[in-house]
Amino acid sequence: MPLVLLETDGPVRTITLNAPERRNALDWPLLEELRAAIDTVAADTQARALVVRGEGKAFCAGANLENLFGDRTRPVPELREHLMQVYRSFLGLRDLAIPTVAAVQGAAVGAGLNIALACDVIVAGPRAGFGPTFSKIGLHPGGGCTWMLTQRIGSANTAAALYSGDVIDGATALRLGIAQELIDEPGARAAELASTYAERNPALMADIKRSIRLAESSDVATSLDFEATAQAESLSSAEFEAFAARFAQQ
Template sequence: MIDRHDDGVVLVTLNRPDVRNAMTDGMTAAWRDAMTALAADRDVRCVVVTGAGTAFCAGGDLSWLGERGVEPVPELRDRMLAFYRSWLSVTELEVPTIAAVNGAAVGAGLCVALACDLVYAADEAKLLAPFTSLGLHPGMAATYLLPHRAGTALAREMLLTGRTLRGTEAADKGLVNQAFPRNDLLAQVMTIARQVAANAPIATRLTKAALKQDHQHLEAALSWESLAQPVTMTSADMIEGLAAHRERRVPKFTGS
């Protein structure tokens, strides 16, 4: 379910609350189509992802997973790779993305949340990656996303023991940015999204691109910034930003 706001914020809701928003082929196709449409929409400035009902996403539908066991490994590899890439297409959006983890985020569902640029969780939301307890190797880039977000030690503990973190603990350990009371979560996240959307679109997109590169040394960062910053210095938005600062008013950025 997609809800577009006039300020450029788009709310994407995983909407299968009767099964805790578990992933199926149909849901995967709908998600892929939604990401494709958002990527092509130049009016979008920030995307928020949340879940309907009491869960964010319970991960792969277990009945769907059970049916896969009859397929040969080469075909399964192709199927799973397409599945992963469909859901992780959220990382290909040029605009900032925010996950509002309103309830349980399990396995692949947790990975989709962690694939967003910013992650906020309800205080009591459960975050876990119980792959090995189901007899599965982790998937959906869990072995990359978990250590990349919160460090190797926590990633090992979550993936090897199946440990569950509540939202408050996940915030304390850096797995999510911040935790809020469940009833306040979406309102708080939408406020943050509006702050992101209000910033200059070109500068914001280029900043996201820089952060995705994960510069390994100082010179790599300088090489990128010495090109990207001059691009924004020639934009109408920079002129507007400077004028608004000088005149002590809110800037009106147009993305030009």
């Protein structure tokens, strides 16, 4: 049975972590399949949006510690490179040019939280739990957790979350800005959002995504420079031409 499913619905792709009997905990075989699925989406010129979800009650319960980390007595530089390979298995989600939506219906803990955070938009269900639990188990955060949380909720809220290591419920995640929606059926809503995003001009959506990333890391002048170029290019798009024609007739 595949540990990761990749499904197609028109221009929308869905990646499903498919090990519900272990709450989609991550081991090397699952991560290898996840990396392959992300690479397939990246190479798919017909893909316009992606949903990431977990089968069963959990989104992803985090790492299978024995399988994923291996010999923890190895020298730190060797362990560091090993961990970077783990991170690369899912952080390819951040590099996709298309909009990505995580549907989090249950627990998203540790590395599972990172997979959700690597998506552009998170839709949470009433039983969702976002667990930056690293400090509780004596482990430093990894996989981009510190950076991605800080981008979403700021340094003070990230400090509070990482220091305590508590699981954050869906309502609190929505209030903080980890999740963008809280809804009874997060999978259906994520698919709906992805379908809406997929209807947009793909070049425009890619530029919007790039513009957001620039705004995360650049000054306002750099952001304005890219916005001016991208907006100038979009002025001649078929969609804007049609809108301008309708506007002129009012």
